Amino acid sequence: MKKNVTFALISVSLASVVFAGCSGKDPVADPTASAPTDNFHATGFPIVEKPITLDIFNRQSNSNIPWDKMLVFREYEKMTNIKASFKNVPTAGFNEKRNLILNTKDLPDIFISANFTRLDAVKYGTSGMFIPLEGLIDQYAPNIKALFDQYPEIKQSLTAPDGHIYMLSDFVTLFSARTAKPWLNKKWLDELGLEVPKTTQELKNVLIAFRDQDPNRNGQKDEIPMSGENLGQIVSNINGAWGLENQMGNRINVQDDKVRYWPADDRYKQILQYLHELYKEKLLDNTLFTQQDTEYLTKTSEAKVGFFYKQATDTFSAVADQFIGIEPVAGPNGDRLHTQVQPIARSYGAFAITSANPYPAESIRWIDYFSGEEGSIFLRYGVEGQTFNYADGVPTYPDEVLKNEKGSAFAISQFAPWPGTAITHWINDKNSNAVNPPQVQEAAEKLEPYIPERILGAPLFDAATAKKVDTLLTDVNTYIDESSAKFVNGERSFDDWDNYVSTLNKMGLAEIEEIYQEAYDTTYKN
């Protein structure tokens, strides 16, 4: 009897799982085929006559208040008649939660700032969970369409090999927001009477002086001449001095339409040798491989580091006046490039519409406004007179926001969502004076002459290739990162380099290069 009860229990619970798993859907339906209802306006505000609600799964950054409480979205609801019901999922553990919701039947209507990778987009997009956006954009999104027309590379890098656009990025035409800048401690430099270094050798000499001559004049050798978030971050910034670029979101150079994957290149060896020298002489932070992110932030915000790469000054704003952005240093072979630049379509996976969404046209109009001049200012600044004012024709936050003791990102996050998130909107030189103060702008201008002609975003592969690339890169990247760390800290001798190269070849270096060449030919070749 008891056995029967147990059996019944098992079958009931199994059955419920089985039924939940059964209802499949047809992949990739064209959303423009079904015309929106009379309730919908194709242009102008409000977007709908009678109010509707959109379910939005959004990542809430650490500084953000819940999005539905923000002035921007409260106002936007009144303008559009669309109520946005935000999930407000915190950044910590976001990817896990997102992966879980993707695996239930309970899809939201829209994902915003959801950290999707290109692999996710192709995988879920081709299976029909996300609807293609290109038709909707053509019909209902004049602002995004205008950006596509003006900067063709945006559309190129968002379009999957099957011709569909499953996800949008944000659109960053402001150069300064797309690159890390080399920051040098000018106060230390002046204290020691040194010149701004122009080559890697001069940089090394400056770092030696930082190490030995107590530039902060406290009588202790507590200066860290150079540091970074991790080895990869330093390499991707300094590799321009050896002529290596970071194209297609990988360790790739493109010249004369030829893709070259360079981790086995002799120039990469030279970079590692240079960094090994710095590490050995304690010019490069010796805790580089074990430090936590917060420890690194503390070091830079307390001006203990002489030289590092960082996009803006916001994390070390209290000591920012000690630092200047410098021009990239030239390498031993005379190369002088700055290649750590992100494409205009910067943060992939910032916006996607799911197959569960009954209002695709309404949704695309809802997001499109933020990619226009007026809408982008509205999203970033809120309401004129309340949260910002125009100064010399440029929108500017009031002082209580900019000089807020908890940081400007915190103050802005009380009414606008963009700090720490990636929501699809246009970031340009007219709407960004908070992240782009004069000092950062100046540093960016110094880099501009040295950036490569074209910056290619990571390509979208078809599902089969994407899986193959992923399998290959998982192993290869682990091997490169591990070996590079060992070469730099001296655990592995450079005599072993040939061994490293032959192992990489065995792991499929040529195959990776081939796949990226193909992707280049189909996506970017003119």
Add this chain to the structure above:
Amino acid sequence: MQDRSNKLMKRMLVRYELYLMLLLPLVWFIIFQYVPMYGVQIAFREFMPNLGFLGSPWVGFEHFERFFSSYYFERLLWNTLSISLFQTLVAFPIPIFLALLIHEIQNKRMRKLLQNVTYMPHFISIVVIVGMLNLFLSSETGFVNHVLSAVGIEPIAFMERADWFKTVLISSGVWQNMGWQSIIYIAALSGLDPQLYEAAKIDGASRWQRVMHVSVPGILPTIIILLILDIGHFMNVGFEKILLMQNELNMEASDVISTFIYRNGILKGDFSYSASIGLFNALINFILLIVINAYARRKTETSLW
């Protein structure tokens, strides 16, 4: 048949309170341990959320092949096995020695003190333990290296060297858990009949002989059961601690199957692949458990079943 089940029903009705109590854990096991097993099938499918468990296409052993042919397969397997093996060899006997030692201490206050001191570290969270390891073992500022350099030994970057990883992992684990794990042996020891000790004393057994011939045989069944349970999760090496201690420089010794699953399955959402690796892991565990249990039953007549 009808008759027998009627009898069983009667017997159950008499002690129905006990069976009610049993029901709760039973339901827990069914819901959280057996029902999820239904999802194991995604190890043989290319799992797509919108198609569901049953709708996703079969791919056979593709994921297993991918794992076995991965460049890092041997390393993952070796690290997992060797960490487990060293853990069993080193970390398993130490709590037994500690228990025997504490049992032999005559002074009651001393005994309580020793017991408390050794089991306190168990309550420190793993994140804190790893933070402490990073601080104490740092090659520049850690006090261990200060001591080493004071006696003329070159500083060692413990946390950055692959060859030190397992030593640091296991010895810090011993430090943290030996007191806690010894409690069960101490309980077993105090359950032994004092007359046995008195008889041995009268027979002229020395203290060492009393330990070897009374205490150890007395707790041997406990030791064996715990050993079998330990082997039962042989392949599930302490995931959180290893993940926290991992860095680019010690990956060679610290990358184990469970951290590999975390990186591929949870972070990248490749559920089918990680399900297949997890299944492989569980299979090895299962085989080990059966083998060791059969062996123990044959040799010592103590076993789980």
